[in-house]
Amino acid sequence: MSxxxxxxxxxxxxxxxxxxxxxxxxxxxxxxxLQEIRGHILERADAAGELTDERLxxxxxxxxxxxxxxxxxxAEALMARARASFSPxxxxxxxxxxxxxxxxxxxxxxxxxxxxGVGLGxxxxxxxxxxxxxxxxxxxxxxxxxxxxxxxxxxRDVLGWWLxxxxxxxxxxGLVATTLVLRWSLQFAKLRRPLVLAAEVEPRS
Numbered sequence: 001m002s003x004x005x006x007x008x009x010x011x012x013x014x015x016x017x018x019x020x021x022x023x024x025x026x027x028x029x030x031x032x033x034l035q036e037i038r039g040h041i042l043e044r045a046d047a048a049g050e051l052t053d054e055r056l057x058x059x060x061x062x063x064x065x066x067x068x069x070x071x072x073x074x075a076e077a078l079m080a081r082a083r084a085s086f087s088p089x090x091x092x093x094x095x096x097x098x099x100x101x102x103x104x105x106x107x108x109x110x111x112x113x114x115x116x117g118v119g120l121g122x123x124x125x126x127x128x129x130x131x132x133x134x135x136x137x138x139x140x141x142x143x144x145x146x147x148x149x150x151x152x153x154x155x156r157d158v159l160g161w162w163l164x165x166x167x168x169x170x171x172x173x174g175l176v177a178t179t180l181v182l183r184w185s186l187q188f189a190k191l192r193r194p195l196v197l198a199a200e201v202e203p204r205s
Contacts (some may be wrong), residue, residue, distance in 0.1 A: 119174025126167025
C-alpha cells in the first residue's frame with residue numbers, strides 16, 4: 001500500500017534519526033534494525049487501512065523516540081556479544097548494562113567485580129613478591145587480612161614465598177571462575193525489545 005509523500009518523508013526522518021542514534025553498532029546490525037522498524041511501521045500502517053497523520057503519530061509514539069530505543073538495541077547487541085565472549089572487559093560491560101536494568105543484574109555485576117578484584121589481587125601479590133619481597137605479602141594483623149603491600153608494623157606475612165605459587169594459582173582460578181560464572185549468568189539477562197514494548201502500548205485498530 002502506498003502512502004502520501006509527507007508521511008513517507010516522516011517515516012524516513014524517524015529512521016534516519018534512529019540510524020544516527022545507533023552509531024556505535026556494526027553497519028550490518030544497524031541495517032537489520034532499521035529494516036525491522038520500517039517493517040513494523042508499514043505493517044501497522046497497512047493494518048490501519050488508510051494511514052493518516054494521526055495514525056502515524058500513534059505508531060511512532062508507541063515505538064518511542066529514536067534516542068530512547070537505540071540504547072535498548074545497543075544493550076541487546078552488547079549482551080549477545082558478551083554471552084559468546086571470554087573477554088572480562090566485554091563481560092563486565094554486559095553485566096554493567098544489565099545492572100542498570102535490574103536488581104539481579106546489579107548483584108551479578110557486584111559479584112563479578114569482587115571475583116575479578118580478588119583474582120587480580122592474588123596475581124599482583126604473587127608478582128609483587130618476586131619484585132619487592134619485603135613489601136608484598138599475605139598480611140595478617142589484628143582483625144585484618146590483605147594481599148599486597150604491607151599494612152603496618154603490627155601485620156605479619158603469613159605465607160612468605162608461598163605467596164608466589166599460591167597467588168598465581170588462586171589468582172588464575174579466580175579470574176577463570178569469575179569469567180565462567182559471569183558468562184553463564186548473562187544467559188539469564190532478559191531485555192525487552194522496543195517492538196515488544198510498542199505492541200504493549202500501541203492502540204489496535
